[in-house]
Amino acid sequence: MTTVSPTTSVDASTSPLRPAQVRARWKRQASRAVGYAALLVAAAGILLPFVWMVISSLKENNQVFTVPLQWIPDPVVWQNYIDIWAKSDMVTWIKNTLILSVSVTFLQVLTGSFAAYGFSKMRFPGRDALFLLYVATIAVPWQAYMIPQFVMLSNIGLSNTLWSILALQTFSAFGVFLMKQYYESIPESLSEAARIDGMSEYGIWRRIILPLSTPAIASLTLLTFVNTWNDYLGPLIYLRSPELWTLQLGLQTFVGQYNAEHALIMAGSVISVLPIAVIFLLGQKFFVRGIATTGVKG
Amino acid sequence: MATIAVDDRSSGASGPSPAAPPGPRRRRPGSRLKLRNTLIGWSFILPNFLGFGLLTLIPVVTLFYLSLTEWNVFGGAEFIGLDNYTRMIGDTSYHTALFNTIYYSAVHIPATLVASLGLALLLNRKLRGVAFFRTVAFFPYITSIVAIAVVWNMLFSPEYGPINQFLTFLGVDDPPGWTTSADSSMPAVIIVGVWREMGYYMLLLLAGLQTVPGELYEAARVDGAGAWGRFWNVTLPCLRPTMFFVTVILTINSLKVFDLILVMTDGGPGQSTLVLSQFIYSKGFEENQFGYASAVAVTLFFICIAVTIFQFFWNRRKDA
Known part of the structure; x- marks a missing residue:
């Protein structure tokens, strides 16, 4: 074989x-x-x-379920893709989703790569124990602690704001982990040489390690963006007001409201998947690499 | 964790470093350097750790306290000891959720392993267009759960859905009702689960397969091993570390399965697909029983930890 x-x-x-x-x-x-x-x-x-x-x-609604199956839509109904915008609040959803995905990704990459430098290029007591703590949380499902987390974020007034999702998604152990794995492969001699030249640790991070780790940053960026874009549970629990809904949450409500409008629902689904499909096709090399590096060395 | 190289710097490498003066005063600057390193090290980790500690570690710890209280949104938490846990023992819905979680995992884990390993083996061959197939296989994993659930629910539609039309075409007289019937809703969810996740595990396994040295296959071939023998005696043993990691992640992901079920069946029909995560969600966020929901969450927490620890020990025993 x-x-x-x-x-x-x-x-x-x-x-x-x-x-x-x-x-x-x-x-x-x-x-x-x-x-x-x-x-x-x-x-x-x-x-x-x-x-x-x-x-x-692309079908008329009553042609979606036919016996036998109709593989080629006739007529081709582009109208579905126009109607969906009028019947739903798609623009708001996309706007919220974009805001969240972009800011979460930016913060995650920033704090993740920063922390990863501390974990892989610095040496100080307690570092490995701390890292172990990060790794151990991979075995703890979010579902187990979503309630205390919700109670806490509600108490400080963040529930039903976009900030809650930002807080939820930004500080994942995964980002630190991915970046650290990559940093370990950068030869120590490079940062050592810079240190002897008198460069500060922050300078080394910014001017040497960061530029060298663009593939890892690309991986983390894409994976985080896609994760945030697709997240359903976080928004479901935290975002109550319709004007805060994300694409996933909005689409799911739309499905509940118009459950007989199959063609329209499918058009909405296509729209929700399309950006991710494009991003994935453009950067699939980085997806694969990111998954492979974190996966195997774990 | 490749710390050895870094280790040299703070102790041994203080010689070449111009900052460290030789002779009797060597110790004090060394410890000052250590302190400096610690501070700088922490400053790197802190921004992420603040969020991580606040949003992950503290909630995990609070969970245990919450599970010992009676709490709804109105009024504070009232300490009630182990009452939530004794309530769980008599709660048949909880039993159903626990059983369904095990049911889902027991089928989903082996099915996903076999499917993803099969895909990985196929894609590990030097065939033209392999990259395209790899992309295809990974695509479901990055598709949003809502879109997936909507499409599959339509595909599974009992009367006019393509799947049952196909089954009827094959001569199945009485095709299953899938998500509309209590008997076949769990298989339906599992099928979608495998379809969605196999590409992800395939990638992990593929990366593992590519580390298997080609000479081993050559040697096995010289020894007269067939394809099956090579798979059994070369591929699998070399793949064991990857398989271990994949199994651990896959197990946790199966035990915590939630969004797929929530969007596809909402636990139904009846309670036929009610799983632990969803039970926690509905008790907590729909019925506002935070205390009881936390107690259930504690059981999920321990199941995941226990299974992971068990797998680690099992792996170590096999290593020895």
Whole structure:
């Protein structure tokens, strides 16, 4: 199943083909064909819901559920994408979501990379114990402490404000963790040389480590942005007034209100997913890298 | 944690550092340097730690106190000892939530592991277009839960939904009612859970697979091992650290499952998909019983910690 050895080099070294090699090549091509078939089936299965979402969003409402299934919308109803703006408060939702996603991402990257410097490039007593505390909270689900957190934030008057979500999302252990993993791979000699030249620790962070860690910053930026954009539970608990709703919260209420308007709901869903899809496609290299570095070394 | 290199600097490297004078007075500047380092180190961590401590550590600690009180939004907390816990013992809704959480995890964890490992093995081959497939597989994970729930609920629609139409086409006479029937709502949720998360774990496993040295496969091949033998004797053992990490994260994520269920079924029909997280949510935020909800949250907390610790010890025993 797993042919890791580079097949090209094997091919190059075997110019005169013996029957055994012919068979081996056949076998390899057969396994390759099976691999492709499996990939195609898997990809189709994974993408089907998205395809269905887009198709349905372009249909007349009464054509969404038909027997048999209608794969190509006829007529193509672009009107759904116009109606959704009139029937819902989409503009407010998008505005709130954008405000939150951008500011959370900015603060998370800033405080996360700053703290990561302390954890990976400085040496002082209690540092490792503190880091362990950060790591340990990964095993504690937010659902377990959301109630005391809510009580606390309500007491200081932050519930039902966008500040609550900002507070909630900004200081995740994840950001510190991701940045620290990356900083460990930057050679100590670089910051050492700067130290000998008399540069302060803050200077080293800003002028040496930060510029060197752009891939990690990109990963963290994208992941945080997407997480905040998609967050449903935080806004659900904290944001009561409709003018504060985020896209997810608004969409869910819309679904409850217009539950028979399938085509319209699908159009709204497409709009809510589209920005994330674009961001993901543009920066998928960084997503993959970010997930892989935090994941494996954990 | 690669601290050795940094360690050299504060003690051993004080020689080459121009600031440290040699001779008998060496100790005092050393300790002053240490203090300075500590202060600077803390100043880096503090901005994040303030938020982290305030919004994570303190709530976790307060949770235990809250669980021993009777508290609704009006009036303060009243200490009632273990009453919330004894109430839990007789609460059948709590039992249902606990059972459903275990049900979800027991199916979701192995199913996701198998699916993501299968995907990772497929994508670890040198095939053209692998990057495209990797993108595709990861996409559900970054899609918002609301959109996912809406689409899947329509796909699962019992009479006209594409899934049941397909099942009828295959000759299934009596396709399940999925999210509309108590028997099949949990499987429906689990299917969506696996579909959504497998791309994420696939990425982690793929990164692990790429660290498996190719010579090992070569050696196994020379020894006459087939594809299955290579998988069993080379891939799996080399992948064990990654598998361990993936299992730990996957377990916690399954035990705390919430938003997917909340948006897809809201715990229903009946209580067929009621899970612990949702039970906490509805007791706390819908019925304003913060004390009781906290007690339930404490049980979720301990389940997660206990399972994680167990997995760590299990892993260590296997390492030895």
